[in-house]
Amino acid sequence: MTQETVNNDATETEAPVTHVAPGPHLGGGCLTARWMMLDVLIGLLPVLLVSLWVFGWYAARVLAICVGSCVVAEGIFTAMRRRQCRLGDFSAVVTGVILAFSLPGTAPWYVAVIGSFAAIGIGKLAFGGLGQNIFNPAMVGRAFVMIAFTSAMAAGGYVASEKAGVPDALTQATPMTALQQEGKVASLGDLFWGDTNGSLGETSAFACLLGGLYLLIRRTAAWQIPLGVLLAVGIIAGGQNLMDLQAKWTVGHHLMGGALLFGALFIATDPVTSPLTGRGRWIFGLGIGAIVMLLRSLSAYPEGVMFAVLLMNAVVPLINRWTVPRPVGGPVPSKA
Amino acid sequence: MGSTTMKLSAKGTFARGVHPHDEKSLAADVAIEVVPTPAKVSVPLLQHLGAQCEPLVKARQQVVLGEKIGESEAFISAPVHATITGTVAMSSVATLPNGRHVKTVPIKADEQQLSGDALFEDILGGDWPKTGLDRYGPDAIVTAVREAGIVGQGGAAFPTYVKLKLNDAKPVDTLLLNGCECEPYLTADYRLMLEAPDAIVCGALLAARACGAKRIIVAIEDNKPSAIETMLKAAEGTDMIVRSLKTKYPMGGEKQTVLAAIGREVPTGGLPLDVGAVVCNVGTSAAIARAVVRDKALTHRVLTVSGRGIRNPKNLLVPIGISYGELIDYCGGLTEDAARVIAGGPMMGFTLGELDTPVTKGTSGLTVLTRDDVRKADETACVHCGKCVDVCPLKLVAAKMALASKHGDWELARRYHITACMECGCCAYVCPASIPLVQLIRLGKAQMPKKITPRRTELRCGA
Ligand code: SF4
Ligand code: SF4
Numbered sequence: 001m002t003q004e005t006v007n008n009d010a011t012e013t014e015a016p017v018t019h020v021a022p023g024p025h026l027g028g029g030c031l032t033a034r035w036m037m038l039d040v041l042i043g044l045l046p047v048l049l050v051s052l053w054v055f056g057w058y059a060a061r062v063l064a065i066c067v068g069s070c071v072v073a074e075g076i077f078t079a080m081r082r083r084q085c086r087l088g089d090f091s092a093v094v095t096g097v098i099l100a101f102s103l104p105g106t107a108p109w110y111v112a113v114i115g116s117f118a119a120i121g122i123g124k125l126a127f128g129g130l131g132q133n134i135f136n137p138a139m140v141g142r143a144f145v146m147i148a149f150t151s152a153m154a155a156g157g158y159v160a161s162e163k164a165g166v167p168d169a170l171t172q173a174t175p176m177t178a179l180q181q182e183g184k185v186a187s188l189g190d191l192f193w194g195d196t197n198g199s200l201g202e203t204s205a206f207a208c209l210l211g212g213l214y215l216l217i218r219r220t221a222a223w224q225i226p227l228g229v230l231l232a233v234g235i236i237a238g239g240q241n242l243m244d245l246q247a248k249w250t251v252g253h254h255l256m257g258g259a260l261l262f263g264a265l266f267i268a269t270d271p272v273t274s275p276l277t278g279r280g281r282w283i284f285g286l287g288i289g290a291i292v293m294l295l296r297s298l299s300a301y302p303e304g305v306m307f308a309v310l311l312m313n314a315v316v317p318l319i320n321r322w323t324v325p326r327p328v329g330g331p332v333p334s335k336a
Numbered sequence: 337m338g339s340t341t342m343k344l345s346a347k348g349t350f351a352r353g354v355h356p357h358d359e360k361s362l363a364a365d366v367a368i369e370v371v372p373t374p375a376k377v378s379v380p381l382l383q384h385l386g387a388q389c390e391p392l393v394k395a396r397q398q399v400v401l402g403e404k405i406g407e408s409e410a411f412i413s414a415p416v417h418a419t420i421t422g423t424v425a426m427s428s429v430a431t432l433p434n435g436r437h438v439k440t441v442p443i444k445a446d447e448q449q450l451s452g453d454a455l456f457e458d459i460l461g462g463d464w465p466k467t468g469l470d471r472y473g474p475d476a477i478v479t480a481v482r483e484a485g486i487v488g489q490g491g492a493a494f495p496t497y498v499k500l501k502l503n504d505a506k507p508v509d510t511l512l513l514n515g516c517e518c519e520p521y522l523t524a525d526y527r528l529m530l531e532a533p534d535a536i537v538c539g540a541l542l543a544a545r546a547c548g549a550k551r552i553i554v555a556i557e558d559n560k561p562s563a564i565e566t567m568l569k570a571a572e573g574t575d576m577i578v579r580s581l582k583t584k585y586p587m588g589g590e591k592q593t594v595l596a597a598i599g600r601e602v603p604t605g606g607l608p609l610d611v612g613a614v615v616c617n618v619g620t621s622a623a624i625a626r627a628v629v630r631d632k633a634l635t636h637r638v639l640t641v642s643g644r645g646i647r648n649p650k651n652l653l654v655p656i657g658i659s660y661g662e663l664i665d666y667c668g669g670l671t672e673d674a675a676r677v678i679a680g681g682p683m684m685g686f687t688l689g690e691l692d693t694p695v696t697k698g699t700s701g702l703t704v705l706t707r708d709d710v711r712k713a714d715e716t717a718c719v720h721c722g723k724c725v726d727v728c729p730l731k732l733v734a735a736k737m738a739l740a741s742k743h744g745d746w747e748l749a750r751r752y753h754i755t756a757c758m759e760c761g762c763c764a765y766v767c768p769a770s771i772p773l774v775q776l777i778r779l780g781k782a783q784m785p786k787k788i789t790p791r792r793t794e795l796r797c798g799a
Binding site: 021022023024025026032033035036089129130131132219222271272273274275276277278281320324325326327328329330331332333 | 350351356520591595601602603604605606676678682683684685686687703705709710711713716717718719720721722723725726729730731732733735736750751752753755756761764765768769770772774775
């Protein structure tokens with residue numbers, strides 16, 4: 001059991017220098033943590049393109065502010081804690097992008113900045129940094145501004161106040177609000193392609209599916225989680241549809257509207273704040289889906305996904321405890 | 337447990353596991369060469385799982401090849417023999433790659449030696465009977481195997497006679513011949529199957545007689561089609577079955593082989609014997625044939641010296657006790673970018689600190705990796721991605737076991753079944769944070785208070 005580790009590039013001597021190190025000795029079995037984060041960014045690309053297309057420079061503005069603030073926040077907070085800065089792992093960028101995508105395009109600049117600082121400071125570093133946090137940092141930031149700036153984040157905040165020169169989407173209410181307040185039902189086509197109002201990243205089901213598929217294929221995201229979410233929502237919404245054939249929102253609306261796909265594929269799949277085992281991930285996904293449906297049916301908040309993710313984040317340690325897998329061959333026999 | 341009740345369908349594979357590049361082409365086509373007799377060998381008195389032997393010889397005493405030089409009364413043990421003809425020197429201590437310090441008996445070579453082709457003929461060549469083996473009774477076979485000092489040649493080096501001994505409480509119905517060789521780079525078993533299939537078949541028939549197995553299955557990964565073909569041909573006229581298994585690491589692990597080949601799940605902390613199977617490496621099988629038919633002890637073994645860090649990768653027939661350094665020299669030495677010298681394969685092997693460490697009965701090879709091959713990323717924080725869970729062949733949660741071991745939280749370690757881990761390394765191989773999971777788990781297993789450690793399980797690669 002040799003503990004000496006390798007890795008000094010200073011070994012430029014002539015004779016081959018060999019080292020003692022623990023096995024396994026081969027690398028390349030998997031992506032590094034940094035690559036996983038880069039992957040998430042790549043997966044978010046389609047979402048980015050659609051949101052730029054729909055919201056134009058409103059999207060670019062919020063995105064730039066959030067990413068910038070998150071990176072700065074990470075830098076400041078790690079410096080304050082005298083830790084080595086870990087900007088290299090891109091996780092702050094990912095948090096920034098996801099936070100921006102969950103804000104309305106009309107969000108004032110200070111909301112974006114404060115949300116970012118809350119995400120990094122409270123959501124991540126207060127717990128001890130990447131890997132230690134219990135809650136999804138971006139969702140913590142989102143929840144923070146939601147409570148601090150109720151009006152800017154409420155349904156009305158999504159609609160631009162001036163009418164001239166804003167993208168079309170920003171002049172309408174979000175599909176969920178439209179349904180709740182006016183009984184208007186968005187067309188499934190609009191929900192699919194993303195031509196509606198809403199948080200920057202949530203409008204297009206198509207973009208989310210495309211990017212999400214990439215993450216699933218790369219195995220950067222665990223497939224059980226999005227599937228669990230969709231399954232729960234599909235079943236509950238399907239049940240509601242069957243009981244009330246006049247329901248305005250069909251299963252399709254529930255699956256494609258209200259940030260569900262974005263949440264299922266990009267937010268809930270954050271490895272740090274989701275369970276370790278396959279069975280745990282199923283429970284986690286199904287739980288999120290069920291809570292989303294509960295909130296949609298009973299509460300006035302359209303942000304069901306955010307609360308659902310935060311709630312399920314809180315029980316991840318418990319889920320991990322419940323789902324310790326039975327080892328192949330059974331548990332270790334105890335010689336009492 | 338009755339074996340017939342445990343029958344599940346055998347799928348030819350097991351769940352999870354990893355697929356490292358096998359890199360076997362480096363040495364796969366190099367025929368087994370006999371290493372010239374070294375000037376000196378140091379035969380360790382403990383080369384197996386079990387009790388250390390007491391030396392039977394004194395310094396300056398003359399010994400001949402195959403003469404017994406160490407013996408132990410313990411049940412789980414195996415005697416050791418002189419692997420060259422020569423004079424015994426003052427006994428010394430060597431550190432084996434796994435960190436164990438053991439006493440050795442050094443022997444200085446005489447001029448007259450059995451070597452080269454004659455040695456190969458004596459050990460693996462010639463005719464091996466496949467019929468008329470009933471003249472060897474089960475007890476006689478077991479005794480011969482014990483006297484020859486045969487231990488599992490796949491890695492863990494468990495004394496073979498203990499496995500073959502008839503056990504009334506646990507009847508055996510299947511003998512599994514393990515030719516999987518799942519570690520990357522290693523090709524010794526593969527070459528042995530190609531070059532000495534008859535010895536392997538003969539040994540398998542004898543082993544099956546000894547343990548009472550009714551069927552013999554040769555398990556070979558499907559990346560070795562020529563080995564499968566050769567073994568099929570050699571098995572003609574016997575009722576041995578050759579079964580090709582999916583290529584996957586760690587297919588050669590005893591429990592994985594049993595699961596993949598006959599669909600039985602070996603209980604945690606138990607042995608294949610508990611589900612009616614005995615697993616025997618192909619090299620071990622050839623040694624059994626030699627011990628019973630030719631009455632010769634285990635003095636030599638076939639191993640692979642490979643990797644991009646060695647100039648001429650080879651498969652070698654070497655006397656036990658030869659130093660790793662001599663093998664490296666014989667294979668042309670290290671290349672300039674050699675970065676790590678490993679006893680065994682790159683997944684489960686141990687790095688060698690000193691090159692004068694002796695080869696033991698369980699040494700399956702020597703792998704030299706270059707700077708490009710070895711993993712380099714720095715350790716970062718665990719991101720809870722669960723990849724270590726997704727690949728563990730035993731369905732363990734490596735992230736939690738490592739955490740428990742880091743914090744000395746034995747209750748947590750126990751809850752996550754830390755002692756069930758066979759240290760195969762799949763988890764650490766895929767970990768994106770480069771956490772030395774196996775090292776942490778191993779540390780945890782060693783430090784965990786014995787009261788909560790019921791039994792320690794290890795991966796026996798083919799045993
Ligand atoms: S693979 Fe590594 S980073 Fe991922 S959960 Fe396991 S220990 Fe943590
Ligand atoms: S080393 Fe242990 S925990 Fe890791 S994959 Fe192998 S058996 Fe599982």
